[in-house]
Amino acid sequence: MTVKGLIAGLTQQEDLNFLLTNRIPRAAITRFMGWFSKIENPVICAASIALWRLFSDLDLSEAKKTEFRSLHDCFTRELKEGLRPFDPDPAIVASPSDAIIGAHGAIADTELFQIKGANYSLLDLLGLPELVETHRNGRFVTLRLTSSMYHRFHAPADIDIKRVTFIAGDVWNVNPIALKRVEKLFCKNERAVIETHLASGEALTLVPVAAILVASLRLHCIDRTLNAQTQGPTVFPCDVRSRKGDELGWFEHGSTIIVLTPDRFEFSDNVREGAAVKAGQPLLRKPR
Structure with a gap:
């Protein structure tokens, strides 16, 4: 058995996976990772990326760069031009990121779920009563970004x-194993609530959720990097227009984005739990 196969076998054991990725000093390790990942040393960078490959299916063939200054530089890499075309249909809400589709469906009044039978509320997630009313009985899609x-x-x-409202919190792992064991996980972790409106007027809300090893979240619309040092809840008013496909920001590791729309939106055929989706591919459609 290869080293990668042995590691994969161990991490698939749920108790061990949960112990190794959650029952540790999560905040301290996340802060350390934020510092370590920014070290600009070619030996440290090469060794870190090689170790990362052991634990994941990291593929850098799409990256614009062929060499990286640091692990952080690799985490936040840009892609070669034209690799993520966004569906041009104005009725389509596309995936904002590469991801694995998690829980999705209709919001039951104000209740969503992180897995079947494990509900959480819009108010606990968003912290904004007026936004809860906007998305009552709407639709939601959970997008999980893996580390690679x-x-x-x-x-x-x-x-x-x-x-943009930043809500301070914990940094639990957001993998399926943790979602089964930590009640209302998305409502406990650090997150940003990004309130937007479509050109046609409907509300669309994005909720990037941090996780362990996610040192920070960069948002271009407020020209800020949000992290554990950011006090929360903190509200950042802004008035920024973005075209479909424009870059909004980045995570510094894998994490989750929850997409919220009104009830009249329908799911695209490719939206299935566990399916992989690329940035720009359809998620929801507004009926014509």
């Missing part, structure tokens, strides 16, 4: 960004 994926995310449609 492209970590930048983009405007899923032509949008006007009106406000």
